[in-house]
Amino acid sequence: MKQLNDYVRTIPDFPEPGIMFRDITTVLQDPDGLQLAINEMQNLVKDIDFDVVVGAESRGFIFGTAIAYNMKKGFAMARKKGKLPCETISEEYELEYGTASMEMHVDAIKPGQKVIIVDDLIATGGTLKAMIKLVEKLGGEVAGILVLMELKGLEGRKALGDYKLYSALSYEGK
Numbered sequence: 001m002k003q004l005n006d007y008v009r010t011i012p013d014f015p016e017p018g019i020m021f022r023d024i025t026t027v028l029q030d031p032d033g034l035q036l037a038i039n040e041m042q043n044l045v046k047d048i049d050f051d052v053v054v055g056a057e058s059r060g061f062i063f064g065t066a067i068a069y070n071m072k073k074g075f076a077m078a079r080k081k082g083k084l085p086c087e088t089i090s091e092e093y094e095l096e097y098g099t100a101s102m103e104m105h106v107d108a109i110k111p112g113q114k115v116i117i118v119d120d121l122i123a124t125g126g127t128l129k130a131m132i133k134l135v136e137k138l139g140g141e142v143a144g145i146l147v148l149m150e151l152k153g154l155e156g157r158k159a160l161g162d163y164k165l166y167s168a169l170s171y172e173g174k
Contacts, residue, residue, distance in 0.1 A: 002036075004169055007036070007037070008022050008023065008024060008026060009025070010023070020171070020173050041067060041166075041168050042071065044146060045071075046071075050114040051073060052073055052114075053067055053076070053115070054108070054131060054134075055077060055117075055119070056078050056127055057078065057079045057102075060078070063118050064119075067116075073116075076109060076115075080102065081100070083103070086105050086107075087106045088104060089103065089104060090103040091103075091130040091133045092130070094126050102130045106138065109135055109140035113139075115135050115140045115143060116144050116145070116146055117131045117142060120148045120149065121148065121149045122149075122150050122151070124154050125156030125158070144165075145160065145163055145164065147167045147168070148168050148169060149168070149170070150169070150171070152172050
């Protein structure tokens with residue numbers, strides 16, 4: 001039986017020499033890989049008390065909606081600036097070269113709701129930190145952060161401080 005990491009395609013020297021790019025499209029393309037990914041991620045948070053899943057655009061939507069559906073929870077979107085139609089709040093975060101912003105609708109999280117934040121990957125932690133701030137601005141409580149994959153070499157876990165991070169896969173490099 002294949003393990004989850006067997007479905008991840010590794011591309012050496014992309015996007016630059018020395019980087020081992022971990023491609024999850026091969027996980028998503030394969031019915032067994034996709035089911036295994038969602039099941040393993042969901043299993044990591046099965047004992048956590050939470051009300052809603054917040055998914056990051058765009059791959060956090062894939063995993064987050066499946067987990068929310070399976071666990072009978074609501075789902076809220078954190079999207080790139082300018083993509084949501086109603087009143088929003090926003091949070092700017094650092095990229096390798098420059099900054100970006102994420103937004104959520106002001107009514108996406110109700111005060112006091114416990115939230116699991118879901119994304120495909122943690123690298124430096126910038127996107128997830130922005131999502132934490134958005135959830136807390138709306139009065140939500142972050143019960144945990146769930147990712148398919150952690151790139152340990154980029155130390156994103158440190159950027160999250162005391163927030164609980166759960167990852168289905170972990171790679172030492174960048």
